[in-house]
Amino acid sequence: MRTLTRTLSLALVLGLGLGGRAAAEIIGADDFSETDGSALGGKAADVGGTWSSNGQINGGAFDTAQFGGAHDGSFVGFTRALGAGETLIMTFETFDTGGTMFQPNNNYAGISLYLDNDEKFFVGDPAGGADAAGTGWTADGFAGGSGAVISTINAEAVTGVFTYNFDSGNASLTLNDGASSETVYRTYDPGVAVNRLRIQAGDGLAEINVSSFEVSAVPEPASAGLMALALAGLAMQVRKRLA
Numbered sequence: 001m002r003t004l005t006r007t008l009s010l011a012l013v014l015g016l017g018l019g020g021r022a023a024a025e026i027i028g029a030d031d032f033s034e035t036d037g038s039a040l041g042g043k044a045a046d047v048g049g050t051w052s053s054n055g056q057i058n059g060g061a062f063d064t065a066q067f068g069g070a071h072d073g074s075f076v077g078f079t080r081a082l083g084a085g086e087t088l089i090m091t092f093e094t095f096d097t098g099g100t101m102f103q104p105n106n107n108y109a110g111i112s113l114y115l116d117n118d119e120k121f122f123v124g125d126p127a128g129g130a131d132a133a134g135t136g137w138t139a140d141g142f143a144g145g146s147g148a149v150i151s152t153i154n155a156e157a158v159t160g161v162f163t164y165n166f167d168s169g170n171a172s173l174t175l176n177d178g179a180s181s182e183t184v185y186r187t188y189d190p191g192v193a194v195n196r197l198r199i200q201a202g203d204g205l206a207e208i209n210v211s212s213f214e215v216s217a218v219p220e221p222a223s224a225g226l227m228a229l230a231l232a233g234l235a236m237q238v239r240k241r242l243a
Contacts, residue, residue, distance in 0.1 A: 027078040028197055028215040032057045040074060047214075048197075049077030061095050061211040064109060064201040073200040081115070081195035082166055082217050088113075088194065090162040092123070092213040100207040101125055101156045102136070107202025110138075111210065113164075114196035118142070121194065123162050123173060124208055125154075139173040144189035151184050153177050156209070166191060167220075 028048040032040075040053040040062060053074035055066055062074065082088050092111060101109055102125050110124015121141040126148070136154035139162065155177035164171045169190035174183040197215065201207050 024216050024218040025079075026214060026216050027080055027082075028076065029213065030076070031212040032060055032062050032210070045076045048079055051076045059095075061209050062199060063095075063097065063207065063209040064199065065097060065100070065207045065209070067201070069204050069206075071200075071203045073198050075114070075196055075198050077196050078194075078215060080217075081193040082164075083193060084166055084191075085220055086166050086217045087220065088162075088164045088166070088215065089218055090123075090213060090215045091160070092162070093159045093211045094157055095209040095211050096157045097207040097209045099156070100205045102127070102154045103205060107204045107206040109201035109206040109208040110199075111208070111213065112141070112198040112200065113194040113215075114198060115192060115194050116196070119198070120192050121162070121164060121171070121188065123160070125206070127206070137173065137175050139171060139184060139186050141188065143169075143192050145169055145171075145187040147186065149173070149184040149186040151175055151182050153180065153182050155179075164188060164192070164194075165220075166193070 026047050028045060030045045034043065034057050036058045038057045040051045040055045040057055043051050045051060051074060054072055055062060055074055100106065106125070106127050108124065108126040110122050110126065112119050113121040119141065120143040123139060124137065126138055126140045136151040137158065137160070138148050138150045140148040151173065153175045158175050158177050161174045162171070167190055169188045171188055172183055172185050175181065197213070199208065199210050
């Protein structure tokens with residue numbers, strides 16, 4: 001897996017020096033590094049289950065534009081669900097979509113986290129829903145709490161970190177587009193044991209192009225340290241992209 005996830009993976013191997021506490025665990029990941037034209041459906045994720053999708057991998061990424069504006073979801077399961085005493089940390093990287101992700105009057109496009117068949121968390125552009133058309137990346141979803149929060153960053157190509165604490169419901173979304181970085185905060189209901197991920201765009205011109213993601217279950221109090229390492233990995237990836 002690429003630079004963003006390698007930094008996080010190394011922290012998991014080292015166990016963050018927890019002295020006997022259970023180490024953090026990667027429960028889902030993919031970097032879409034297969035040959036151009038490879039079918040995503042039926043492919044085993046780098047970590048996790050087998051993808052259910054009608055799409056293909058191209059250019060080291062999975063772009064929903066290939067569905068021609070159709071409403072088509074691509075799902076993959078994790079190795080296990082998030083549990084009590086843990087924080088979910090999802091790192092991700094996206095590429096440009098050709099200018100269609102944040103256009104006014106588009107439908108939604110993003111990455112969702114599910115509990116079985118129920119969508120709980122959404123990261124992306126939910127234009128036409130809780131988000132106003134043409135605004136930035138948003139932490140939204142259907143797990144209650146304080147409601148959607150919207151970042152001022154509306155670049156399509158970003159590196160990001162989404163966190164959710166199982167016990168408290170506190171969540172954050174950190175984004176870097178190579179020029180600026182921002183973190184927004186919100187709450188969800190506590191106790192949401194997500195176990196699947198979906199990449200999807202709604203009907204019309206909505207689109208998202210995902211080049212990698214990694215989802216980890218991090219035992220407390222390790223999450224603060226691992227979050228710092230994830231952000232360091234995000235910064236390293238941005239510097240590499242700009243070099």
